[in-house]
Amino acid sequence: MRAWWLLSLVLLSGNLWADKPEVMLLKTYDGxxxxxxxxMSEKLDGVRALWDGHKLVTRQGNEIHAPEEFLQRLPPFALDGELWTQRADFENIVSIVRKNQPDKGWQQITYQIFEVPNQSGGLLARLQVLKDFLQLHNAPxxxxxxQxxxxxxxxxxxxxxxxxxKGGEGLVVRDGRQPYQTGRLNSVLKVKAYQDAECKVVQILPGLGKFEGKMGAVECEMADGKVIKIGSGFSDAQRNQPPEVDSFVTFKFYGLTEKGNPRFPVFLRVRNEP
Structure with missing residues (x-):
């Protein structure tokens, strides 16, 4: 009997995630x-999903209602990865994953694994646990x-x-020798051509000129209390139906100004994980 199977029996004895799960978080590679x-691996722009052997949840701890056939093929031990279809398809992925009643859209979804939590050894040894499982089980x-x-x-x-x-988001570089850990780690870094951050929408600013009658920009509060204005990156549909006040949005930027504000902030998406 393989060692992973013995450990999986232990994991089956209880729910690994309690409410909002503790997860591995990335810092930024600055060179x-x-x-x-x-x-290194590609950083996939999907919905982060954690499997505890019983249930699939988001990093916020909300249950993901995947089809039973999808869940039945997952192993009896914990996984961490992205629910994903293809590059530059984030909105479609979210629209599929967030539904309480799963539909045929799940036929597009794959579960792309970058971590096997709570297994021993370095990253490759932990991923080997899943490779061993896949050799014995059909889980397409x-x-x-x-890596x-x-x-x-x-x-x-x-x-x-x-x-x-090719439309990808970026890369992740990891010190593969490190044991499994949670929290924001110096040994796991995201590598992007730009930086990104989140902020809370505090005001919708009206548009002028060609945007008259539509949203012109959003005023946003960052985690450090700074308020910035984001006026680019929005589609016409988003300007007609802007993000709600108090919602969180993700934006990209290119370094900081002398005052420490994000330079050239550009809207990416509303943070609408399930």
């Missing part, structure tokens, strides 16, 4: 960290995100350029 010998919607050894910083930047040219 100064020594990442030689680490592992369950995938393991490829590629990093030889140099230039190699990472080249891979980033290739991913973003």
């Amino acid at each position: 100064s960290q020594n990442i030689q010998g680490w592992l 919607k369950l995938r393991i995100i490829e 590629i050894p990093v030889q140099s910083r230039s190699e990472v930047l080249q891979a980033l350029a290739e991913v973003t040219s």
Whole structure:
């Protein structure tokens, strides 16, 4: 009997996530960290999903109502990954995953795994637990995100350029020697051509000129209390039906101004995880 099976029996004895789960969170790669010998993978722009052997939930702890056939093929041990279809398809993914009654849209969804929580050893050893399971069980919607050894910083930047040219979000680089941990870690970094952040909408500003009668911009409060204005990145439909006050939005920016404000903020999406 394989070692993972013994551990899975332990995990089956109770729900691993209690309300909002403790998860691994990423810091940002700024070029100064020594990442030689680490592992890199594509950062998929999907819905983060955690499986505890019983239930699939978002990082906020909300249950994801996946089809029973989808859930039955998942292993009896914990997984962490992204529910995903293809690059640049985030809104479609959310519209499928957030429904209380799953529909045929789930036929598009795959569960892309980047972590097998609470297993021993480094990252590759933990992922091997899932590989062993997949050798014995048919689970076509369950995938393991490829982890590629990093030889140099230039190699990472080249891979980033290739991913973003295809519509991808960016990369994740990880110190694969580290044991499983939760929280915001120095050993797990996101690599993007731009930075991103979240802010809370506090006011909708009316548009002028070609945007007259529509939303012109949103005024947003960041976590540090700074208030910024985001006026670009919105579609016509979003300007006609802007984000609600008190909702959270994600935006991208390109460094900071001398005053420490995000430079050239551009709207990406409303944070509408299930």
